[in-house]
Amino acid sequence: MNTSRAATRRLTTAQALVAFLARQYTERDGRRHRLIDATWGIFGHGNVAGVGQALLESAEDMPYLQGRNEQAMVHAAVGHARQSRRLTAHAVTTSIGPGATNLVTGAALATINHLPVLLLPGDIFAGRPADPVLQQLEVPYAGDVSVNDCLRPVSRYFDRVNRPEALIPAALQAMRVLSDPAQTGAVTLALPQDVQAEAYDWPEEFFAERIWRVARPRPDAEASAQAAEALRASRRPLLVAGGGIHHSEAEEALRAFADATGIPVASTQAGKGSLPYDHPCDVGGIGHTGTATADDLAGTADLVVGVGTRWSDFTTASSTLFRSESVRFVNINVTSFDAHKMAGLAIVADARAALEELTAALTGHRVDAAYTAEYRTAKAAWEERVTGAFRAPDPDARPTQAQVLGALDALVTGDDIVINAAGSLPGDLHKLWRARSADQYHVEYGYSCMGYEIPAAIGVAMAAPGRPVWALVGDGTYLMNPTEIVTAVQEGVPIRMVILQNHGYASIGGLSESVGSERYGTAYRHRAADRTFTGAPLPVDLAANAESLGMRVIRAHSVRDLRRALAEARAADVPTCVYVETETPDTVSGPPAAQAWWDVPVAETATRPSAVKAREEYDRQAAARRRHL
Structure with missing residues (x-):
């Protein structure tokens, strides 16, 4: 009979978590990256003696970064993750209460942009030694709710670690989501302050180096063949590059695709730079904030290939941009949810892998020379407008x-x-x-x-x-x-x-004027005699x-x-x-006006002439909306 026990290490829950995080890695294309590269923190009573003490003991293994605002710490972590192509992330620890709820905006930003960040807010006592404790939200119908529950809808994974041993599955699930390109976003592990400081005998296996391989899912062969067939049949194709190009490191694959086929490439805000601006096939940004070149091409395109884009309202000009009755869509995206938008042919795959296979399937195919000349001439004209604005x-x-x-x-x-x-x-x-x-x-x-x-x-x-x-x-x-x-x-x-x-708020000031609200409340000025904000700056x-x-x-x-x-x-x-x-562009040459619409509903009834006129324009633009079915 074997009575030997597996090796264990006695640590607090917080100490075990920090030791675990220091040994997690991602790997893609044979290159390894540390998954949690550093931890941002602001300490309060809810984490100072738990995670704070653990970071002090593990300073050599886990770099600590001192922040000044909880939301800003998340933004810093997100900026780092985006620049690292989502292969490296930061953790952010806060106290319970306002420190924790200040994370919500940053968490929403991370999740919406599919960028990984690990949130470690302190939480109320799991053992309930006193009820309520400082900064506890009392909910009469539920004793297990804390302010951290407001992080649930903006997190891709959420868990509250109410017992030390519960950390093991929670931490593993957190790493799975952070390293999964189709699932990643904000991940929250809420840590009750008493559990953070509680000791437990942890299995040594928990602290072994662990590699989370970031796969490149290949496209379905039949879907790729259908996409290639559609592109060969298309007379006016357009590719829209989204942020997924950058996350996948697919820029060279996109360049090879464009060089081989001559298909013009427009970009979303997240996808800009997928091709350098001077590449012959680059036609600039698309949508409400896009270029005339890209938006005109979108209006006449019969096939649009979206790669790594969520098809937001700015990109589609609130569903008014793609006007051709015959337009169809192909969507290459690592997430099924986004791949099935716009009623498109869905290719659920890594952007680089899909583009490489699509390029191979289109060997020998190139768009008509007249189409190439058309968009290159338009791009040259747009560059002259840019030079004029600069x-x-x-x-x-x-x-x-x-x-x-x-x-x-x-x-x-x-x-x-x-x-x-x-x-x-x-x-x-x-x-x-x-x-x-x-x-x-x-x-x-x-x-x-x-x-x-x-x-x-x-x-x-x-x-x-x-x-x-x-x-x-x-x-x-x-x-x-x-x-x-x-x-x-x-x-x-x-x-x-x-x-x-x-x-003042220049953007909303301009929008306010366009929707008939006369720049109300958008300037940073003293009040005038009539109580409006029209006095001196x-x-x-x-x-x-x-x-x-x-x-x-x-x-x-x-x-x-x-x-x-x-x-x-x-x-x-x-x-x-x-x-x-800065000088206002009213008196000198400014940037070109918006090339496409954006849906901001205007008051349907109003007494001020500016709002009445704006509603007439709104109704005219809204009539062009369509659902791509």
């Missing part, structure tokens, strides 16, 4: 936002990474930015979260050391979340930040604020100043901010 005739004048982008465009190389998420900048960037490398363009537009840019820049810079990383922020976004400037200074991460001061000095947080600041008052400041910032080895007050 041009600044008077170097001593205050720049427009487009001219700020032009000055940056003239400076950067393929090494630079440009980050943005919200406001009017995503639209200008999608239309105008000339992406020179696969990962230069980093615009978070799945959730379009104000306050993402600065912390995300830190995460990206940590994943791409030595490369210039630019966070482009408007004044509205800056005021939402500047706190991680302190983290960049503390960690010595030389992010470059450009603050564009336009005294607020005397807010964001440059001084950034400087007070430890950042080096360079003020630019003109286009000439701006060019000098951007060059100085690019060469800096400390966190550096370029502050510029």
